[in-house]
Amino acid sequence: MGVREQARAETTARIMAAARDQIATVGGAGLSMRAIARAVGLVSSAVYRYFPTRDALLTALIIESYDHLGDHLAGLPADWRARATxxxxxxxxxxxxxxxxxxxxxxxxxxxxxxxxxxxRAVAPFLALAPIAATVPELAQLVGFVGLELAGHFVGSEPPVEELFTAVLDRQVATLGLG
Structure with a gap:
């Protein structure tokens, strides 16, 4: 990779890192190209040379996130519990x-x-374990459970969240005929 390509790759990575940091504080809806430019030390028009629109930057971040999850799941055993966990x-x-x-x-x-x-790619490790018609509802339930947990909806729950998660997995494994 030449010097110019290296510099472009480094600036792109800095822009995406600044965007991820911003999303952590204001969410995807609050993503601001101007604020990202300030964080990276560029004039706002320069960011548009790397990502022509805010949506293009969001798309790059979404693809990167799916890739991160897909990479993580691909390294796990071919087992519903292991992949769900x-x-x-x-x-x-x-x-x-x-x-x-x-x-x-x-x-x-x-x-x-x-x-x-x-x-x-992010859902393929699950779809490989059972027929798609059965897997999709269970995967949606799993994503929903994790979303609720991250939002704090199980704080102080009875039974505790670990028991709830185990119960969800037990039912899913039984429903899918995997255990």
Whole structure:
């Protein structure tokens, strides 16, 4: 890679890191190209040379998040419990990325077709374990559970969240005929 390409890659990485930091504090809906430019030390028009629109930056962040999750899940055993626990563990370490791909939709943002292969890669480890018609509802329930947990809805619950998660997994494994 030449000097120019290296500099472009480094600036792109800095822009994406600043965007991730901003999303952590204001959410995807509050993403501001001007604030990102300030954080990276660029004039606001310069950011648009790397990402022509705010939506293009959001799309890059979403694809990156799906790729991170897909990489994490691909390294786990071919077992529903291991992969479900892996998704939950990843989300707890990377809540902003989880919310970016599975949380509240960002107003006026429509994910382009470019996000579909990355999204498919993130669910493929689950779809490989059981028929798709049975897997999709269980995966939606798993994502919903993790989203509720990250939002604090199980704080102080009885039974505790760990028992609730185990019960969800027990039912899913039985429903899918995997155990």
């Amino acid at each position: 892996g998704l939950r563990d990843w989300a707890r370490v990377h809540p902003q990325e989880f919310h970016l791909i599975y949380g509240t939709p960002i107003p006026d943002y429509r994910a382009p077709q470019d996000t579909i292969p990355a999204a498919a």
